[in-house]
Each structure stands twice: as C-alpha cells, then as structure tokens.
Amino acid sequence: MKKLLVLLMGIALVIAITACGNKDTKKAENTTNPAPATQAAGQNVVLKTTNFKFDQAEYRVKKGQPVTITLENVEGMHGASIKDFKINLDNSNKTVTFTPDKAGSFPINCSIMCGSGHANMKTTLIVE
C-alpha cells in the first residue's frame, strides 16, 4: 500500500513538472510572436517615376522575404520591368508581391515607350 502511495506521489510530481514546463514554453512562444508579425508586414518598394527616371538609382531588398513592389507614375506614363523575376508593372497592374529567391543586382527598365528619355530610364533592384 505504501509503495502505491509513493508511486502516485511520483506520478503527481511528474505531472506537476510537465505542466510547469508547458507553461514555460507557451510563455516563450508569446514573447517571440511579435518578431514574425513584423516580418509578415514585409518589405515595400515604391518605384516613383517621372520623365524620364525612377526616383532612386537602386532599391534594396532582402533575399527570401516577401517584397511588395508598387509602381507610382508621378509624371508621365511609365512601366517597370524586372526580367529576372518576370515582373512587368504598368498603370493597369501597379503592384506585385513576390519573394526574391536569388541575391544580386537586377536591372529594372521602363517597359512603356514613354518618350525621348525612355532608353535611359533604368534603375536596379539589389537583393542582398
């Protein structure tokens, strides 16, 4: 009879320890939650265009994280083509979300014949 009692106490002790352990892991998960939430917000790149240039010489994003690219035609009618990622934005298709799976420098070109400066209208997407 005593042996059974000791056994039961032992089981109760094990349950108490595992219960505490569970609480600890839940707490740990809660504290780490905010980080993935901010990552989920993602990277945003806005390509602002005027006649005949993009507003930045380069746009930097992180490899392996979703990025949303938006074309904003401030002046004139332009497109943005990133051939390496098969992306082509224009006024009827202004935004795209994708995850760059390779690092490097990738040319962005205007994809609409917009005028005399069209050929020089280019910038670079840098994935790092």
Ligand SMILES: [Cu+2]
């Ligand atoms: Cu153009």
